[in-house]
Amino acid sequence: MRTITIWNEFRHEREDDEAAAIYPDGIHEALAEIFRSEETAAEYEVQTATLDEPEHGLTEEVLDGTDILLWWGHEAHDEVAAEIVDRVQERVLEGMGLLALHSAHYSKIFKRLMGTTCSLQWREDGATERLWVVDPGHPITDGLEECIELPETEMYGEPFDVPEPDKLVLTSWFEGGEVFRSGCCYRRGSGRIFYFRPGHETYPIYENKEIQQVLRNAVEWVSPREGAPRSFGERA
Amino acid sequence: MRTITIWNEFRHEREDDEAAAIYPDGIHEALAEIFRSEETAAEYEVQTATLDEPEHGLTEEVLDGTDILLWWGHEAHDEVAAEIVDRVQERVLEGMGLLALHSAHYSKIFKRLMGTTCSLQWREDGATERLWVVDPGHPITDGLEECIELPETEMYGEPFDVPEPDKLVLTSWFEGGEVFRSGCCYRRGSGRIFYFRPGHETYPIYENKEIQQVLRNAVEWVSPREGAPRSFGERA
Amino acid sequence: MRTITIWNEFRHEREDDEAAAIYPDGIHEALAEIFRSEETAAEYEVQTATLDEPEHGLTEEVLDGTDILLWWGHEAHDEVAAEIVDRVQERVLEGMGLLALHSAHYSKIFKRLMGTTCSLQWREDGATERLWVVDPGHPITDGLEECIELPETEMYGEPFDVPEPDKLVLTSWFEGGEVFRSGCCYRRGSGRIFYFRPGHETYPIYENKEIQQVLRNAVEWVSPREGAPRSFGERA
Amino acid sequence: MRTITIWNEFRHEREDDEAAAIYPDGIHEALAEIFRSEETAAEYEVQTATLDEPEHGLTEEVLDGTDILLWWGHEAHDEVAAEIVDRVQERVLEGMGLLALHSAHYSKIFKRLMGTTCSLQWREDGATERLWVVDPGHPITDGLEECIELPETEMYGEPFDVPEPDKLVLTSWFEGGEVFRSGCCYRRGSGRIFYFRPGHETYPIYENKEIQQVLRNAVEWVSPREGAPRSFGERA
Incomplete structure (x- = not known):
């Protein structure tokens, strides 16, 4: 049994009617539901944490008990305390998996x-996106067709200023004419990191069954192995 | 003064009216013109070689005098002799630069x-392609705008079955809905390799000024350094 | 239940007294014993194949039923038929795991x-080797101390002419003054490949418990996922 | 004409007799001399900066005029102001080359x-080190023999907690039994970074002619191209 902690900024959903309509309990609860479903309920314990909780909900105790952390942030990246960023970074380098979602490209931790800089181009146009499987041999793409089509999304475009991914698994095509490396795998210290582009506060992206499949695959892929040493330097 | 050898299958242009109309002297001569132009004439000596010449024009002597090899092939990959493939591979591993163009993804040497397998998806539809600069810090993209637009091209789509590129510099967007890693950098032995997608026997892609810029940049990037050891194992 | 096929050239052990004394039933049987042991017997079915069998023991049927292939060859690389190399390559690209052991660096398939060229420096000196864990977060190093010490080995030295590994997990130190990248991970097509240096026909390397641990970890790491598509291009 | 700025903590040489004896004017001046020598004097303008100067000698003006920054720090990493680290990082991502030397593995900027964490193992034992050329085709190894031997050095050992290098060019062997990835290439944003292990406050490593050759090659390799865009996002 592994523990997933889903972190959400949780501001749009309380401040903005459109976001509240799609995610009445917050994006974190919508994400949590995916892992509480029958398919994976026996494998994961799911908990949530949000920006406005003390220590942003990410106390030492919470992080010590977390195997995989999902991160969703957008308008309040600057409000995340440096001390918490240090703490999360340390845990990732020790082996905790990290899923950076959508606008988390600009989060302090990512x-x-x-x-x-993790900068990119963007445009809110609500047009179609297609996520193409670039690496069909990668576990994160298991069970997918050759591409996932999302009828309405925000556009993210290259250049995306990140280090060359260890493995690029998904690339997006946008109706408006752009492309984007939407699924990028990294290893830092003992931890695995997956950046996954889709997701937005006013499009119901996380209700899409194929996007849910990628999220489940990605959580599995970033999971630390049982019994693996917690620190890069420490060996039994 | 470095020597560029441009290898072309040279069949379409002799067999097909449409190809002959665009490339009356062969694709190799159109490519050669780019490097014989005023801008680079003082830097490169340019020669050509084609499939139907003895040893496909790639004798030991020719290859020994070649710093950079461009390869264009399509319908007759199978006719390239194994012995010549061995010879070219050996020279690349010793440091000769290689530019694999368009359908050369399926050449024996690549x-x-x-x-x-180097397999990919494709469709001849003559629709628009946009080549996006993914890595604006790479010398191969020097002097380019954020993307190159080609009004009519053949589509190549992912998954492209190649090893993860050392550096991905260009990704294509296609009007029909696909994406492709169109500019991929590799090192093998002492040699640098660049795969560059654009180019087709019946679209005048190589007349495009920005495509020419990429070709010039890429030839510069794959060039061996003067005085570099020819063999990976040999050290002075 | 996954199937491991252990391929061995099986010549030294029949021609050379010293090799026969250490590996009376052949290196393949010594390797097979590791996976037939209590720890892993329930997970793997183990079979062997050798050079002098028809089709080198690697018929279509055998390869179709193989999840992981171990390869040990040394003095007779040239005798492996091109057709069998093609067949093994195809299966690796479709997802079969490959462990290339010791002198298999020069095998046709690797x-x-x-x-x-996969060339390297070497010296038969029977001196000490230490394999250092470079990536303690990698599953192939699970359960290891910071290094493995082998009292007597053949030396392999850099430069090792291989593409930059996707992940370097072990680097060797040799008493005589050299270093070598001894544990290298690659992905090609859908298949995972691990090159692992230790092993020699006249040193009982494969009896070392820590080397056996690496072999078990590596077999696990290169294993294809159940239900994964067999071909890179094919998607359900 | 490119400008090299050599940054040195400059504490050991003022506080410690042994360091002062070897580097009476500071390590920065010893490094500066290498680039002021006849071979490269026409190519580079060399300036220095040290920790105890205002803004550590790295004002906006100095950094704006710097093409390549060398960094040597050891005992006072913590005293480097966050604001200056931000400033240097920004310039590297815009294209300024960075050479991180020896104990700079633990500098804030690296x-x-x-x-x-960039952690590693170490031991001050004054024993022999051999730096092996792992990639003889890389410009940073131009002009080197197969290895560089240093009679007395401090030992650095694996695991070295850094992201997988884009290209590993040198690996060290230590008399005491360890190995280390001593020459590691990275790209971040538009900037090139080279980590180079040798160098110590009480061994005269930087007087070694081959080490000087690597430093010259590395400075050339990390240099930004003339006319390249300063910012990753900005395109002409």
Whole structure:
């Protein structure tokens, strides 16, 4: 039994009617439901944490008990305390898996782990996106067709200023004419990191069954192995 | 002064009216013109070689005098002799630069150096392609705008079965809905290899000024350094 | 239940007294014993194949039923038929795991998958080797101390002419003054490949418990996932 | 004419007699001399900066005029102001080359760019080190023999907690039994980074002619191209 902690900024859903309509309990609860479903309920314990909780809900105790952390943030990246970023980074380097979702490309923790600006191009146009499987041999693409089509999304475009991914597994095509490396795998210290582009506060992306499949595959892929040493330097 | 050898299958242009109309002297001569132009004439000596010449024009002597090899092949990959493939591979591993163009993804020499099938999806539809700069810091993209638009091209789509590129510099968007890793950098032995997608026997892709810029940049990037050891194992 | 096929050239052990004394039933049987032991007997079915069998023991049927292939060859690489190399390459690209052991760096199948000469320096000196864990977060190093010490080995030295590994997990130190990248991970097509240096026809390397641990970890790491598509291009 | 800025902590040489004896004017001046020598004097303008100067000598103006930054720090990493680290990181991502030397593996700027702990093993034993050329085709190894032997050095050992290098060019062997990835290439944003292990405050490593050759090659390799865009996102 592994523990997933889903972190959400949880501001749009309380401030913005459109977001509240799609995600009445917050994006974190919508994400949590995916892992509480019958298919994976026996494998994962799911908990949530949000920005406005003390220590953003990410106390030492919570992180010590977390195997996989999902991160969703957008408008309040700056409000995340440096001390918490340090703490999360340390845990990732020790082996905790990290899923950085959508606008988390600009989160402090993702930028910290990448070392780059993580900048990209974007446009809110609600047009079609197709996520193409670039690496059909990768576990994160198990069970997918050759591409996932999302009828309405926000566009993210290259250049995406990240270190060359260890493995690129998904690339997006946008109706408006752009492309984007939407599924990028990294290893930092003992931890695995997956950046996954889809997801937005006002499009119901996380209700899409194929997107849910990628999320389940990705959580599995970033999971630490049971009994693996917690620290890079420490050996039994 | 470095020597570029441009290898072309040279069949379409002799067998097919449409290809002959666009490339009356063969694709190799159109490519040669790019490097014989004022901008680079002082830097490169340019020669050509074609499939139906003895030893496909790639004698030991020719290859010994070649710093950079461009390869264009399509319908007659199978007719390239194994012995010549061995010879070219050996020279690349010793440091000769290789530019694999368009349908050369399926050439024996490219598959030999990659170790994979190099398969991809494709469709002849004459629709628009946009080549996006993924890595604006790479010398191969020097002088480019954020993307190159080609009004009519053949589509190539993912998955492209190649080893993860050392550096991905260009990704294509296609009007019909696909994406493709169109500019891929590799090192094998002492040699640099660049796969560059654009180019077709019946679209005048190589007349496009920005495509020419990429070709010039890429030839520069794959060039061996003067005085570099010819063999990986040999050290002075 | 996954099937391991252990391929061995099986010549030294029949021609050379010293090799026969250490590996009376052949290196393949010594390797097979590791996976037939209590720890893994329930997980793997183990079979062997050798050079002098028809089709080198690697018929279509055998390969179709193989999940992981171990390869040990040394003095007779040239006798492996091109057709069998093609067949093994195809299966690796479709997802079969490959463990290339020791002198298999010069096997046709490993060179085919790498695209390079795979040359290296070597010296038969029977001195000490230490294999250092470079990536303690990698599953192939699970359960290891910080290094494995082998009292007597043949030396392999850099430069090792292979493509940059996707992940370097072990680096060797040799008493005589050399270093070597002894544990290298690759992906080609849907298949995982691990090159593992230790092993020699006249040193009982494969009896070492820690080397056996690496072999078990590596077999697990290269294993295809159940239900994964067999071909890179094919998607359900 | 490119500008090299050599940054040195400059504490050991003022506080410690042994260091002062070897580097009476500071390590920065010893490094500066290498580039002021006849061979490269026409190519580079060399300036220095040290920790105890205002803004550590790295004002906006100095950094704006710097093409390549060398970094040597050891006992006072913590005293480097966060604001200056931000400033240097920004310039590297815009294209400024960075050479991180020896104990700079633990500098704030190197850790920031890597995203990992950059921890390693070490022992001050004054024993022999051999730096093996792992990639003889890389410009940083031009002109070297197969290895560089240093009679007395401090030992650095694996595991070295850094992201997998884009290209590993040198690996060290230590008399005491360890190995280390001593020459590691990275790209972050538009900037090139080279980590180079040798160098110590009480061994005269930087007087070694072959080490000087690597430093010259590395400075050339990390240099930004003339006219390249300064920012990853900005395109002309």
